[in-house]
Amino acid sequence: MSAVDLPVLKRSAQVSRKNGSVVIRHLRDEITLDGAAAELFGKMQPLLDGKTEIDRIAQNLNEKAPRLRALAEQMSKVGVLSFMNAPAGELMSGTDFYKLHKEHCAFWLEDVYRQPLWEQITSGKASRAQVIGFAFEKYHYIEGAYEHMGIAAANATPEMMPHLARHFIEEYRHGDIYRKGLRSLFPDDVVLRAQPLPSTRALINYLSETAARSSFAYYAGNELLQLTENTGDDKAGNAVNEFYDAMRKHYPWTDKLIDSFIEHTHADQKLGHEDAFLLMCKSVPPLTRAEVDDALNVARSMAEHLLLFMEGIDIFYANFPTVPRLPCDLRSE
């Protein structure tokens, strides 16, 4: 069996058809197949599962194997298809991984940004409970840093340890910044007793679980979350600022809350957290294919957990407008 015998269409590739052409979108690239190539791809597509050898696909389709292999190799070059049995021995440098990870995260985050709550807040359609709920869940999430960052530092590889220990020390009090904002609306003991939504806990738990297993994969996941806070380049900075400006306009009573969000972003910036992952990637030894797969899978799952976090806020507080959620006690239950 040659190294190109088990083709698999990448999981994140989206296929659509238009006027006989096939358009395959992968991350932010788009490839169009026309004529015979489009027709051949249409027949091959159900069998591009990473388990069927090219010779068998050719037999099933009554096609010539070299023709299928040529198309598969072309698609592999543009990155929409890979070969399950390609040599796994190649290593990837940390800095190459950094670029690959950034590209994938930008794509995976698109679904998170499409979640309707962002637009509901910027247009003023979100309810008071949803807006306060958003602030509380953000606070719980940031508070969770003292859990997962401590676990990550304790289980780190020697190369990751100094970065994670530093990050933990810098980050574990950041929940207090948000708490200060929430205190403009609620007494301190109410803020301290507030309970996170299960969907918020799921995000923190996934971070903790990964932190105990692989410090590099953990930070690859954490970096996806960090990317949503970064205001480093102008485009990202403007998007974050526009969101806060619109929120302030429609919900003027959130003024102090927003100040605390912005204060936190500035605190992270001052500590150089935007560059933390790049420094880690420069420190780690070259990564095996299994390590690359693991770290990318964690980042992708993190995007799904982040989407769940947003949906939790959106749906729960739209239906149960009592905010914050307080723990039950014998008198309340």
Ligand SMILES: [Fe+2]
């Ligand atoms: Fe922070």
